[in-house]
Amino acid sequence: MATVPLLSDDEASPEARAVFDDIRAKRGTDYVNNFWRAMAHDPATLKAVWDRLQTVMAPGALDPLVKELIYVAVSTANGCDYCIHSHTAAARAKGMTPEMHAELIAVIGMAAQTNALVTAMKVEVDEVFKA
Amino acid sequence: MATVPLLSDDEASPEARAVFDDIRAKRGTDYVNNFWRAMAHDPATLKAVWDRLQTVMAPGALDPLVKELIYVAVSTANGCDYCIHSHTAAARAKGMTPEMHAELIAVIGMAAQTNALVTAMKVEVDEVFKA
Amino acid sequence: MATVPLLSDDEASPEARAVFDDIRAKRGTDYVNNFWRAMAHDPATLKAVWDRLQTVMAPGALDPLVKELIYVAVSTANGCDYCIHSHTAAARAKGMTPEMHAELIAVIGMAAQTNALVTAMKVEVDEVFKA
Amino acid sequence: MATVPLLSDDEASPEARAVFDDIRAKRGTDYVNNFWRAMAHDPATLKAVWDRLQTVMAPGALDPLVKELIYVAVSTANGCDYCIHSHTAAARAKGMTPEMHAELIAVIGMAAQTNALVTAMKVEVDEVFKA
């Protein structure tokens, strides 16, 4: 149960409904997932987040699959269950193989471990890394 | 100031010194960074972490640069200053351009934002993401 | 399923039961929520937390609704599902409108994003902010 | 030392420079703080974040000071030193008194404590909070 209502197409304001329609058009699917239906309680933020997400995740110096892997990594470190599920699914849709997934998970675990070791020891940053 | 001593080559035990030497050989540099000198207070863990790190970060289904980007993303989400500096430097050494770095940072910021939005709203995971 | 038992009125010790009664009296309701029933395994901590919570959340330089909004913000950043639900409900009971809730969520998301951006870039604090 | 350059007015691109100028105009000060100079390596993200920040932090159902208090709370929970300093300064500039600051800190501490207690006990959310 969410802390805000998940709006159906009929319940959403025209501004929110326009974003739903854009999501459908861009993704080539009729399905609008719960995140956007929850965000629809605030159409201005819904639109801002959807617009910005498209820009940030578009092909650029990094390809979209790599961006999804990074998204899963951040979501895991932040403990966002919804985001882990939705972006793992998105990564698969963009070509993530089981082998890539396994390596992604192993790197996340390794990083979490050394993050904790360094933090416990309060190691000072080497000058060479600041250059 | 770290909470454990950073051991010089002379202060390190033979087991730790052997890891230092392996780091030098594998990386083709004389420089051993502070993390390893701090870990040297516990030679068994030092060796275990170094050995495992090489395996996890080796070329595989994901290339080493992508793995470094993921490492920076996790380290940022975990707020590990040392790790952000050291792995940003490592990513650059493996070919991360300023454009790639800018996109990495933008994706990290975007993910952190939607992670927080989803968490505040406690959105339930769509069944389609669990398939 | 909690990692400690949730004690009913009959199962709770007299000290814990006294806190339950005080919660009922202060809140003007018969309902004692799960957090307190879980805390009842440790009556001394139960009492200390309940007493302190009342002091901290009382009207002062900040009004109780603002304090609840801050509580939701911290709980979201810490990923505490129970706390997000319970303090969102408490904020509503103290007058949070859907518009205020929407703005609260938007600020939380914005803060999470710039927190991550700053951390990834390791920006040094301006001297003017330390004055 | 940041992981990206902090660009001076002369080093910034025209797009980034335009944002610097807008920051100066909107804030009525010549000073552009380090966060924006660091973001200037990526003018598109700089502009997107600055534009969105103004919208989110504008007066609305919540007043700007309350929004700054929420920002400080999130930044504290996320451990973002720069953000704690900059938004504490911003809150003071918007009227936060020492008494309000003291209460803000006390609420943040209280929330962090009960967040941890609830999480350690894995207390299930009461049905009444989901209504």
Place this chain on the structure above:
Amino acid sequence: MATVPLLSDDEASPEARAVFDDIRAKRGTDYVNNFWRAMAHDPATLKAVWDRLQTVMAPGALDPLVKELIYVAVSTANGCDYCIHSHTAAARAKGMTPEMHAELIAVIGMAAQTNALVTAMKVEVDEVFKA
């Protein structure tokens, strides 16, 4: 629903199956818990984590129960529900009494509170603590 399959004995590779068998032998039980069945999608990481875990959690300068208490504390601070449940169960199996559990929870809550207070105030580390 996990983001990777939980492999049964029949589905697991011979390498993963060998780890399952070792878990059974070392723990003196037929039951292999979900974490290991999930890790089995990546037999090399499964084996590395299982081997390392045994070393780290073995009796040493700290006894195994104290190590489990520390594990629960870290898992709580990291918000890992599975880990809180599994390591609380492990701590009980190693002798944690309800009184010890209550004190563990109280210390975790206290630490979370002062962590947040210190972070909000950005208190500088005393020189005496660095000696």
Place this chain on the structure above:
Amino acid sequence: MATVPLLSDDEASPEARAVFDDIRAKRGTDYVNNFWRAMAHDPATLKAVWDRLQTVMAPGALDPLVKELIYVAVSTANGCDYCIHSHTAAARAKGMTPEMHAELIAVIGMAAQTNALVTAMKVEVDEVFKA
């Protein structure tokens, strides 16, 4: 530079000064560390935290050294630099040997790693752990 003033004995209110004196008496030292001097801006919270800390950290079912180890573990997972330094120092003062410290750090790192692995895989809690 803290976000609140660190009060000297002369600057502190009589209520805060009384807590400073109690800290000195209980610890048998003239030194009052920065945390308490920062908390002194809010004498009521200062007293509440100091009083509660003594209760929570007192000998009980867990001995004070074990409690300090747990405190360091939580502080590390929460990334609180001040707390890592101060409680590592406190643990040493209560008898933590370098060997114990090394094991503490190794457990923290191990827990952080498996926390992240479990979270990335979204492993469901085994029924046996809920009993």
